[in-house]
Amino acid sequence: MNRFRIFTNGLLKENPVLVLATGLCPLLAVSVTAINALCMGIATALVLAFSSTTISILRRLTPEQLRLPVSVVVISTFTTIVDLVMSAYFPVLHRALGIFVPLIAVNCIIMNRTEVFAYRNKVLDSMLDGLGMGLGFLFIILIIGSLREISGNGTFFSSSQFIGYPAIIMVLPPGAFIALGFLMGLAQWFRNRQVTDRHE
Amino acid sequence: MNELNLFSIFISGMIINNIVLIWFIGLCSFLRVSVSLEASTGMGIAIIFVTTISSAVSWIVYNYLLKPYNLEFLKIIVFVLFIALFIQLVAMFIKKNIPGLLKSSGNYFTLITANCVMLAVAFLQAEYRFNFIQSLVFSLGISCGFALAVILFVSIRERLELAPVPKALKGYPLSFFIAALMSLAFMGFRGLFGL
Numbered sequence: 001m002n003r004f005r006i007f008t009n010g011l012l013k014e015n016p017v018l019v020l021a022t023g024l025c026p027l028l029a030v031s032v033t034a035i036n037a038l039c040m041g042i043a044t045a046l047v048l049a050f051s052s053t054t055i056s057i058l059r060r061l062t063p064e065q066l067r068l069p070v071s072v073v074v075i076s077t078f079t080t081i082v083d084l085v086m087s088a089y090f091p092v093l094h095r096a097l098g099i100f101v102p103l104i105a106v107n108c109i110i111m112n113r114t115e116v117f118a119y120r121n122k123v124l125d126s127m128l129d130g131l132g133m134g135l136g137f138l139f140i141i142l143i144i145g146s147l148r149e150i151s152g153n154g155t156f157f158s159s160s161q162f163i164g165y166p167a168i169i170m171v172l173p174p175g176a177f178i179a180l181g182f183l184m185g186l187a188q189w190f191r192n193r194q195v196t197d198r199h200e
Numbered sequence: 201m202n203e204l205n206l207f208s209i210f211i212s213g214m215i216i217n218n219i220v221l222i223w224f225i226g227l228c229s230f231l232r233v234s235v236s237l238e239a240s241t242g243m244g245i246a247i248i249f250v251t252t253i254s255s256a257v258s259w260i261v262y263n264y265l266l267k268p269y270n271l272e273f274l275k276i277i278v279f280v281l282f283i284a285l286f287i288q289l290v291a292m293f294i295k296k297n298i299p300g301l302l303k304s305s306g307n308y309f310t311l312i313t314a315n316c317v318m319l320a321v322a323f324l325q326a327e328y329r330f331n332f333i334q335s336l337v338f339s340l341g342i343s344c345g346f347a348l349a350v351i352l353f354v355s356i357r358e359r360l361e362l363a364p365v366p367k368a369l370k371g372y373p374l375s376f377f378i379a380a381l382m383s384l385a386f387m388g389f390r391g392l393f394g395l
Contacts, residue, residue: 023228024224083276103320106319173383177377177379
């Protein structure tokens with residue numbers, strides 16, 4: 001497969017959120033403001049890219065039975081690094097993201113990509129796949145974070161308030177479900193249209 | 201949170217801070233197990249059982265292994281490893297003794313992804329500095345909340361199976377709207393006990 005296609009695969013065609021419906025827990029919980037969403041997206045993408053690369057390097061050395069423990073250790077090591085770096089340099093943000101930084105270690109996207117892709121492919125390909133999938137996640141979480149912040153708080157990246165009466169429900173938990181529901185509905189609508197176009 | 205009594209810890213974990221609908225943890229397995237009412241009831245009971253035991257294990261590991269040696273920074277790796285190990289053991293036990301439980305496909309997978317819930321419980325009880333009994337009650341509450349949410353969700357979705365919804369909203373989008381309404385309902389419990 002062409003390298004460029006591996007990279008862009010995660011962005012749209014096999015987007016981990018919209019198509020595979022994985023990694024929903026951090027996506028919904030953290031996307032209250034755009035800045036939180038951006039940081040969570042970057043952290044997840046970093047852990048995903050590094051773990052995919054490392055696991056792909058180790059794939060010939062790991063015996064079949066030890067695959068799960070090895071990948072668990074690799075992923076949680078990178079999560080620990082991200083967690084500690086964040087708490088050292090961005091303490092306010094670290095407190096805002098709270099328990100969801102350590103939970104990157106069991107993020108379904110990362111588990112899925114390492115199992116499905118990194119164990120079967122070359123190092124460079126796995127790195128590109130990890131980066132693409134990570135960016136696909138970053139893209140969606142940033143959209144949802146911006147949507148929720150604008151409609152629920154009337155601000156964007158903590159700017160001054162420009163909507164007088166925001167719909168507070170959008171920054172509360174139900175708003176996350178509603179935003180993601182509409183976004184996935186939109187994605188499905190596009191996909192249905194493409195399919196019918198091809199048939200005609 | 202230390203001065204709370206056990207009952208309010210239980211109710212707060214189960215309803216006020218419902219792990220799926222308010223915290224979004226374990227959402228992936230939540231959406232995948234909710235196929236039929238019977239399957240998800242079985243799953244809910246399994247998750248209650250497994251989470252409570254794993255919470256006890258992780259409490260012991262945290263307070264007797266990590267804390268005395270100042271190794272708290274390793275807690276992510278240690279918790280994830282212990283929980284993965286524990287799940288493997290449970291899966292082996294089930295495969296040997298209750299083979300029928302694993303026959304409905306996907307159960308094993310959901311046990312694995314449920315480690316999201318178990319890990320969250322392990323972190324939260326370390327963060328709140330619960331004692332042993334408190335953390336047991338807390339994890340029981342959290343996992344009962346998970347089971348309750350799954351069972352309610354499945355019963356609603358089964359009724360909507362044949363409803364005429366727009367084609368683009370079938371499947372996941374519809375599930376999210378149901379979850380949004382349920383989450384709205386659960387938010388009504390905020391303010392109970394003044395939490």
